[in-house]
Amino acid sequence: MLISQLVDISGTPAATIKYYVREGLLPAGEREGGNRTSYDESHAHRLRLIRAMLEVGKLSVSSVAQVLAALDDSSKPLAETFEVAQNALSRDAVSEVSPPSAESVERVDAVVDRAGWLNCGDNVGRGIVAQAIDGFARSGHPVPDHYLDQYAAAAALVAEADLDAVGAIADAARRTELMVVGTVLGDSLSLGLRRIAQAHRTNQRKL
Amino acid sequence: MLISQLVDISGTPAATIKYYVREGLLPAGEREGGNRTSYDESHAHRLRLIRAMLEVGKLSVSSVAQVLAALDDSSKPLAETFEVAQNALSRDAVSEVSPPSAESVERVDAVVDRAGWLNCGDNVGRGIVAQAIDGFARSGHPVPDHYLDQYAAAAALVAEADLDAVGAIADAARRTELMVVGTVLGDSLSLGLRRIAQAHRTNQRKL
Numbered sequence: 001m002l003i004s005q006l007v008d009i010s011g012t013p014a015a016t017i018k019y020y021v022r023e024g025l026l027p028a029g030e031r032e033g034g035n036r037t038s039y040d041e042s043h044a045h046r047l048r049l050i051r052a053m054l055e056v057g058k059l060s061v062s063s064v065a066q067v068l069a070a071l072d073d074s075s076k077p078l079a080e081t082f083e084v085a086q087n088a089l090s091r092d093a094v095s096e097v098s099p100p101s102a103e104s105v106e107r108v109d110a111v112v113d114r115a116g117w118l119n120c121g122d123n124v125g126r127g128i129v130a131q132a133i134d135g136f137a138r139s140g141h142p143v144p145d146h147y148l149d150q151y152a153a154a155a156a157l158v159a160e161a162d163l164d165a166v167g168a169i170a171d172a173a174r175r176t177e178l179m180v181v182g183t184v185l186g187d188s189l190s191l192g193l194r195r196i197a198q199a200h201r202t203n204q205r206k207l
Numbered sequence: 208m209l210i211s212q213l214v215d216i217s218g219t220p221a222a223t224i225k226y227y228v229r230e231g232l233l234p235a236g237e238r239e240g241g242n243r244t245s246y247d248e249s250h251a252h253r254l255r256l257i258r259a260m261l262e263v264g265k266l267s268v269s270s271v272a273q274v275l276a277a278l279d280d281s282s283k284p285l286a287e288t289f290e291v292a293q294n295a296l297s298r299d300a301v302s303e304v305s306p307p308s309a310e311s312v313e314r315v316d317a318v319v320d321r322a323g324w325l326n327c328g329d330n331v332g333r334g335i336v337a338q339a340i341d342g343f344a345r346s347g348h349p350v351p352d353h354y355l356d357q358y359a360a361a362a363a364l365v366a367e368a369d370l371d372a373v374g375a376i377a378d379a380a381r382r383t384e385l386m387v388v389g390t391v392l393g394d395s396l397s398l399g400l401r402r403i404a405q406a407h408r409t410n411q412r413k414l
Contacts, residue, residue, distance in 0.1 A: 048346070048347065052346045078409060079406065079409040079410050082405065082406070082409050083406065086402050086405070086406070090398070090402060108403075111400075112403060112407075115404075117403060117404060117407035118406075118407045118410055118411070120403040120406065120407070123402055123403050123406050124399075124402055125398070125399035125400060125401070125402030125403040125406075126399070126403065127399075128395055128398060128399030128402070129395070129396055129399035129400055129403070131395070132392045132393075132395040132396045132399065133396075135388070135391075135392045135395075136388065136389075136392055139255065139259045139384065139388040139392075140255060140381075140384070141372075141384070141385045141388055141389070143372075146368075147368050147371075147372060148396070150364055150365065150367065150368035151364075151365055151368060151393070151396045151397060151400055152400050152404070153364055154361035154362070154364040154365045154397065154400075155361070155397065155400035155401045155403070155404040156404050157357055157358075157360055157361040157364070158357070158358055158361045158397075158401050158404070159401060159404035159405045159407070159408045160357065160408065161353075161354050161357035161358060162401075162405055162408075163405065163408040163409060163412060164354075165348075165350075165354060167412060174347075177346065177347070177348070178348045181342070181343065181346040181348055182343075182348070183402075183405075184342075185339045185342045185343055185346075186339075186358070186401070187397075187398050187401070188335055188336070188338065188339035188342075189336055189339045189340075189355070189358045190358060190361065190362060190365075190394075190397050190398075190401065191297070191332070191335060191394050191397070192315075192331075192332035192333070192334075192335030192336035192339065193318075193332060193336055193358055193359050193361075193362035194332070194362045194365050194366060194369075194393070194394070194397070195293050195297060195330055195331055195332030195335070195390075196315075196319060196324060196327040196330050196332040196333065196336070196362070197322075197324060197359070197362040197363050197365070197366035198289065198293070198366045198369055198370065198390075199286070199289070199290065199293070199325075199327065199330050199332075200319075200324035200325045200327070200366070201366045201367065201369075201370040202285060202286040202289050202370065203286050203325055204325070205370060205374060
């Protein structure tokens, strides 16, 4: 298809498409006679993924490039691609102002252990959780272990739903697409449902 | 205590403390002879709450003022104070670019219904969840009901932990403080633990 058709299908302006090609996010189209360049379904598909990452995931162009490189490296197992996507998508959640305390990181590892999960190694979530534990303590409301364990039980439910959804997709590109979209939108689902559930519980308890 | 002591205790510069007083966030100290103004424990306490909202919750000064006004209105039941805090704290999560579709809002109400929760009325979470459902659909990955229900089950666990923690506190100001701090930091806990649980599940399934 011509670039004008790709613009129509994707809702992305031609100048933006050319920018993505220059930045290496999108493979160049096939040069045909004269000024004509032709694109195919794979371009339309990749454009959707790029826009999902930029708009839904609010990733920078360079983070999108990292995720796409991991996706295109077919030697990488899914778990590794997932890790690259998770790291790119979680940058905002990690405070670079103050690193988490060693005690809190230890507490996260203990939660992971009690949940029966594999060692979380350098998963981006480890620092995020440890920083949250530090934040509670600094605000004068240190969190007990059973609070963290209940959050971990909830995270296990959510991750099971996520992996069921991702595992049901055979195509690698679409699977990564759902990982990216689902990582970001799943956070919103959790956040929004937590607000509603809190309101329900507050009313129910007549606090 | 003198303002210099309040500065020491709270780690907040004197100019900032005076700014909070001018903006109505912090009650003025008691004027004593000459240039001296005296502050007490309640000032130190309120300062901690203000800073938790500004720094942890990333609220604007005017949102902090709203939450504090709700807190100080002792005629308000806790559920209402909670709602004001939730709304103030969730502003970033609500996209004002595109309102949620009517179908998605209906789906949220159906999820709430199946979860056995009270009608969520105009809870801020309703729009957040509906927008996330729209986002999944737009990205070509519409979410099935059982996915949403599993997220709701997780949110119920988390809200139970939150309300257990809040309900255990007798003092109203400290309870609101935990609500505010817990709403923000609990989102981080969920987000971080979800990343770790996803990595665990991905490895476990050898995807």
